[in-house]
Amino acid sequence: MIILFNKPFNVVCQFSAHDPRNGKTGHPTLKDFIPISDVYAAGRLDTDSEGLLILTDDGMLQHRLSDPKHKEFKTYWVQVEGAPTNDDLEPLRQGVDLTDFITKPAQVRLISEPDSLWPRSPPIRERKAIPTSWLEIKISEGKNRQVRRMTAKIGFPTLRLIRYAIGQYTIDGIQNGQHKVIDQVIK
Structure with a gap:
């Protein structure tokens, strides 16, 4: 079984959250959205990121989807502060040194704000004097x-930051905070 979940902002990518100080994180978890047991996330999304999270009960599939060796x-979709040009984006296409590692070359392009975008709660901070732009970034690592x-x-x-797709799995047709169960693996 495969579950495609469109993770909202501020949701922790695990079924239970634990803060050693008080036993809670204050954030919703996957358990608040997915009433299915014995499934596990294939990869993660930070609490402040949104979009596609794949869960499965198939350990081999989980490994294939999350292991960078398989190059999924x-x-x-990335909203950035400022208005980058194609020249500004070139370092991402070459790989950038992030001190602890150099990224593999990314596929990057400027895009319009996605039509299927949902409002984020809370909204992002916007500064009137600084424009924002949308990028589509494809990477094989994570x-x-x-x-x-x-x-x-x-x-x-x-x-x-919104993850739109992992391989051929996308959030198309899945509202934010909702999930879809797929019985067969898409080849």
């Missing part, structure tokens, strides 16, 4: 906060 491309670090490195901080 992840597609992100290290901790990688996309955010990549855009910051080239001078365009990420304001909103």
Whole structure:
């Protein structure tokens, strides 16, 4: 079984959240949205990121989807502060040095704000004097906060990050906070 979940902002990517100080995190978890047991996330999304999270009860599939050796491309819609040009984006296409590692070359392009976008709660901070732009970024790795670090490195901080796709699985037709169960693996 495969579950495609359109994760909202501020949701923790696990079924239970534990803060050693008080036993709670104060954030909703997957358990608040997915009433299905014995499924596990294939990869993660930060609490402040949104979009596609794949869950499955198939350990082999979970490994294939989350292991960078299998090169499943992840597609992100990224709202950044500022108005980058194609020249500004070139370092991302070459790979950028993030101090602890150098990223693999990314596929990057400027896009219009996605039509299927839902409002974020709370909304992002916007400054009247600074425009924002949308990028589509495709990467085959997925290290901790990688996309955010990549855009910051080239001078365009990420304001909103939405994972649109993992391989051929997408959030198309799945409302934010909702999930869809797929019985068969798409080849």
